[in-house]
Amino acid sequence: MLTYIARRVLYSIPVLFFSTFFSFLFVSYAANPLVAARSNPRLSPHLLQLLIHQNHLDKPVVVRYFYWVEAIFTDKLGKSLITLKPIWPDITRTMGHTAQLIIIAESLAIIIGIAVGIYSAIRQYSLFDYSFTSISFLGFAMPVFWLALVLQILFVDIYNHWHVRIVYTSGLNTVPGGPAWSVDRLQHLVLPVITLFVVSFALYSRYMRASMLDVINSDYVRTARAKGVRERKVVMRHVFRNALIPITTVAALNIGGLLGGAIVTETVFTLDGMGHYFVLALGQGDTYEVMAYLLVTAVIVILFNLIADIAYGFLDPRIRYD
Amino acid sequence: MPEPILSIEDLVVEFKTEDGVVHAVDGVSYDLFPGEILGIVGESGSGKSVSTLALLGLIPMPPGRIASGTAMFKGRDLLRLKKKELRKVRGNEVAMVFQDPMTSLNPVLTVGRQLGEAIKTHYPDKKDDEVKQRIIELLKLVGVPNPETRYTQFPHEFSGGMRQRAMIAMGIANSPSLLIADEPTTALDVTIQAQVLEVLKRVQHETEAATILITHDLGIVAEMCDRVLVMYAGHIVESGTVEAIFRSPRHPYTIGLMNSLPKLTEDEEWLEPITGAPPSLINLPPGCPFHPRCFLARERCRQENPPLAPVEGSAHQSACHFSEELIGRKSKFSEAVA
Amino acid sequence: MTEFTRPDGSSGLVPTAPTVAGGQPLAPDAGIDTAVGMDPGVDSTAAAGLELKVRSQWSYARMRFFRHRLAVAGLVGLIIIFGAGIFANFVAPYSYAAIDLNNILHPPTTVDKHYFGTDGIGADEFSRVIYGIRTSLEVGVFVAVVSSIFGLIVGAVAGYFGGLLDNLLMRITDLVLTLPALAILLAVTALLGGGSQWTISIILAAFFWTGIARVVRGVFLSLREKEYVEAAKASGAGDARIMFRHILPNTLGPVIVNGTLAVGTAILTEAALSFLGFGIQPPTSSLGALVANGQNYPVQWWLTIFPGLLIVLIVLCVNFVGDGLRDALDPQQRRIRA
Secondary structure (H helix, E strand, O other): HHHHHHHHHHHHHHHHHHHHHHHHHHHHOOHHHHHHHHHOOOOHHHHHHHHEEEOOOOOOOOHHHHHHHHHHHHHOOOOOOOOOOOOHHHHHHHHHHHHHHEEEEHHHHHHHHHHHHHHHOOOOOOOOHHHHHHHHHHHHHHHHHHHHHHHHHHHHHHHHHEEEEEEOOOOOOOOOOOOOHHHHHHHHHHHHHHHHHHHHHHHHHHHHHHHHHHOOOOHHHHHHHHHHOOOOOOOOOHHHHHHHHHHHHHHHHHHHHHHHHHHHHHHHHHOOOHHHHHHHHHHHHHHHHHHHHHHHHHHHEEEEEEEHHHHHHHHHOOOOOO | OOOEEEEEEEEEEEEEEOOEEEHHHHHHEEEEEOOOOEEEOOOOOHHHHHHHHHHOOOOOOOOOEEEEEEEEOOOOHHOOOHHHHHHEOOOOOEEEEEHHHHOOOOOOHHHHHHHHHHHHHHHOOOOOOHHHHHHHHHHHHHHOOHHHHHHOOOOOHOOOOOOOOHHHHHHHHHOOOEEEEOOOOOOOOHHHHHHHHHHHHHHHHOOOOOOOOEEEEHHHHHHHHEEEEEEEEEEEEEEEEHHHHOOOOOOHOOOHOOOOOOOOOOOOOOOOOOOOOOOOOOOOOOOOOOOHHHOOOOHHHHOOOOOOEEEEOOEEOOOOEEEHHHOOOOOHHHHHHH | OEEEOOOOOOOEEEEEOOOOOOOOOOOOOOOOOOOOOOOOOOEEEOOOEOOOOOOOOOHHHHHHHHHHHHHHHHHHHHHHHHHHHHHHOOOOOOOOOOOHHHOOOOOOOOOOOOOOOOOOOOOEEHHHHHHHHHHHHHHHHHHHHHHHHHHHHHHHHHHOHHHHHHHHHHHHHHHHHOOOHHHHHHHHHHHHHEEEHHHHHHHHHHHHHHHHEEEEEEEEHHHHHHHHHHHHHHHOHHHHHHHHHHHHHHHHHHHHHHHHHHHHHHHHHHHHHHHHOOOOOOOOOOOOHHHHHOOOOOOOOOOHHHHHHHHHHHHHHHHHHHHHHHHHHHOOOOOOOO
């Protein structure tokens, strides 16, 4: 098992290398930092020269890439070319906020989604099943940004009419920089969590249902019934465990969608998270900030896939890791 | 005459499909006596599996439906039992061994656990050690080598033949009085088939369970069974002892079946398949279901469905209006049986 | 179900993999499961008076599709909505650019046909939405068609030739499918300068083909084993062409389904991009941009609700149709062995 993990990590490195390399090339071409720096009014000629020298902006792109890689380790991702602020603190701070949002939303989606999926499969064609099928279809059709906006408008409306604030519609805390695990923070996160929850929930409930139905009709379930096992036990011990296996893959594939959804959600609710950071950086054409985001995201996705693979191995004994 | 342990009367099983109602089993009646091996032979679609699945209530009931019939087993009608009661019978007094050992075992549970489940479900008070010992004994009985190690392994670590042996072990774990084996060797290689059949024979001998052996292979029937039912399109078309049927088949379908097999002892230029195609079970032809393909077919066959009637004493029955015309007609296997 | 590669390199099946963009996943094998039933078998020309219709594959598929009520409803919905988009010049009461500063921020009313109200510069929201529908339609169809064609070609080549080419394709698609699509698309459109409807469409298509390539490759891989042997035997020369004539038709089903669902995903993604300001810029109307515009006027709810609602309706209908197609082109017939 350990060799497998080691092998996967090793394999991830060239993947990371290639994806960041091509991203860097692309970003540098599209938003030439040299040009950006030269047109930055805040820089005096002297500072400009210093900046160019420090970041090697006069060197060819490929060389710059390797300086950037170096900067990841030595200078903690370096500094933004536009604001001249160090990137690391910003990235870690925003990453934390996004992580909080995503973890809460995804955990809820997985738990509730799987439960609904199981029950829908057991009571196929029931009112419950039809209702949640409809809800899921809606979930798949709903643009994340629109849902976020609708919720926001709704609660802004409620506040305007009745002057009662149940949940907040923007920001992470009433006072910026507030505590991460306070009622205030949770009040601010309710709407964003609901937004991200809806789509993921639709995903997990549908896939779990499909997986359950697939397994429920398999031969080994029939064998279990033929042995006289109680139906509930058949479902829990035989059906559920097998049905859960493909869900790990689904969860792994969903991380990309979650991060994408986070971008939009954070923008609408003005949350100080990674997605919002990214959008702002794009707007300003800030090469290094954009690269920082892409790097972090790539690492997260790769990590997530690795975790999913390992979980898969735990659930399915047919997988050999040596 | 001993009392039959299982007595099925006029069983009809239907399935509702998009294209219409499929009559999978269309009025089947037979008896099974203790200690005997009864073979049910027929093509895919003949209703042989469905008729036994119905006994244990394993037919998915939304599309499937037991339209009528009774199945008396030890004084109770299996088809009318409440779910709870039926569950007590399954795997306990009546056990089933399925066709495809690859897919019939749960891939994420150990073999030992699954076999143990068969016992624990009906005897929850038995201690784990006891159960484990019993399972290991059973695995030994069916010829699985190193049963102690195998106990903790997963199904994918077993070979096909071994898996089927494990399934058989699972079936006899609670010493059932009735064992149903649904094409137990169809999915296996020929050499392995022989071994598994051997195991089945041995097991049947040890437990003295009445056995229903479902197969499409006449060779297996000849080897293993005492009596045999020939099914076609949801009906029994012929029934009798293996000897009687092989010596003197009295239904055109049975004859066709036997003739279509290649004879290994002689040179044959051409094989003789049964003409025509398998019937649609939604739109069964009127009268005898076999008449479109039958070399004996007459006007009466198109109109009247022949009932199962005795041809030589009550032991040998055939569902053909003109079964007398087949008297003296030898099948390919007549010499072998004589 | 689609095939994916397990950690150890083996292949497995998962309910059709989601394509993720802007947080929008693809619906899995949803839809009402078809009735479990017996395979009616070969359509037999039975006795006189009982003839089963021999249906071609496509008419059978069409029949299945129209039996699917939701799919039909979706189709009708799409015809209405997309029809309005196509004939926008006739349906929309106002031209897209018509400004009426006397009438700004008017709530929905039947007066002057401002069914969806007016926006900050007095333009009719209903008309803008209709033109937005047209844009969405153009983008969605373009992306779906182009990515399907390209994905089909690449997937076929990779699946057939295998080896290095296949490996390369798999690595690329792996990367593309798991990295956050929206992030990458945002980066590309932001830095390359979006704005033009066709630039966005091309960029989206360049991203979407990977999903379809994967599916096609899977089909080719699985069929290559089967068909290849026969094809090689049957005719030594030109077997490549034979394979493309035999295997390719089998990929059409999944490609059509995926392509249809891609229309919805493309529309959602484009809307998200436009909403964030990096997608289609005015004067070309985009539903996403309309919603973004509405964000400036939280009190005038009609400016955000209606454009977004149309997106939801379109994607909902597309998903229903895609679902119906999936059922029609790849029916899950579960056979009960007789």
